[in-house]
Amino acid sequence: MAVQISPSILTADFAHLADVAAQVDGAADWLHVDVMDNHFVPNLTIGLPVVASLAKATGLPLDCHLMIEDPDRWAPDYAGAGAGSVTIHAEAARAPVRTLREIRAAGARAGLALNPATPVRPYEDLLGEIDMLLLMTVEPGFGGQRFLDIVLPKVRAAREMIARHGGEVWLQVDGGVSADTIERCAEAGADVFVAGNAVYGSADPARAVQDLRALATRATGT
Template sequence: MIEPMIAPSILSADFARLADAADSVERADWLHVDVMDYHFVPNLTIGLPVVRSLHAATDLPLDCHLMIEDPDRWAPAYAEAGAANVTFHIEAAKDPVATARAIRAAGALAGLSIKPATELDPYLDVLREFDTLLVMTVEPGFGGQEFMAEVLPKVRRAREEVRSGHLRLFIEVDGGIDADTIEAAAAAGADVFVAGSAVFSADDPGAAVEALRARARRAMPG
């Protein structure tokens, strides 16, 4: 059985205390870092300097989600800065295969993200070059949005491709993941779960991570 992975999103943490936030979720699997440029999405967050500082401050693997224009140019630098997984959007990329290969050459896993309205099937062949598929379960740009269950067929489709041996990758979901929604995402076939406010708004973020992992584990197909 696949073991679920929890990736708390620091978008919901106190930006003045990111190292402390990372320490509070030391039992997580990845630390999710949302990079937004105010162009691809209407929000501005953090960039390379913060990723470098986080890499020095925590042993958690950094899961960088680039919601930016021109990821072909910028994505490899996040791998060089210490990210363990660098994900960019197919909607913004000009040459996703070359960018994935550059990320891998720089020492990180390569991830491809799709927005809720983007179909999966046209990119199944491209995904052979990737280690992670990130299915957005909200519109990218802001935390705290409501989970969109209507995108779960894409998760199921990706899991079918993995089970058949056509793909080998993590299937990650991001957006609105909490105790009420994680089981549906897990049952559909996701194995990496990004959770922001469900973790960092809890009295004990570490315990929240464990509780989410337990819920996902119960719901995952045998």
């Protein structure tokens, strides 16, 4: 799979989200949108109305990561609001198969996210229901955290699991991804990279995306 970069707006200026998106348009593959409800994670960000408005304001497809308590109720609505990809957490979903199918039926790619301490192998049977597996490389809830190297063996195990399955499931990592860590993630098997501070903490976000892509591409040889 080709390397994909999905800049996270979590640490960007929420008062100018259209401008934030424009800064990486033409360089990024996706725009990563972290939806937090202050229940599943101890932070509150944005919801459906903002996602619907942002989808109209940018040509970049939105990669919505739902860190919320009731994804079964809300996930299909994010697809309907214009998100190109909607990811739910395995730890929060009560009916993951039904919800993942509803996301797809609403026209978006369906993703399943796992927290750092959640093992990946129990979810092998769900690979046929998803388009992307997201492995958190920090504890979800806040940007700017330090990358957890202990997740790298799980990334390798997930890549092997996807290879056994034989489907075209993307493997995304999210948390602490930077110029110092992206090569390790790519070598372990990730192909979609969420980066917040590494992009929007840079004076030139588009150039930061290009640099991250080059590092990951070099590490994978693609």
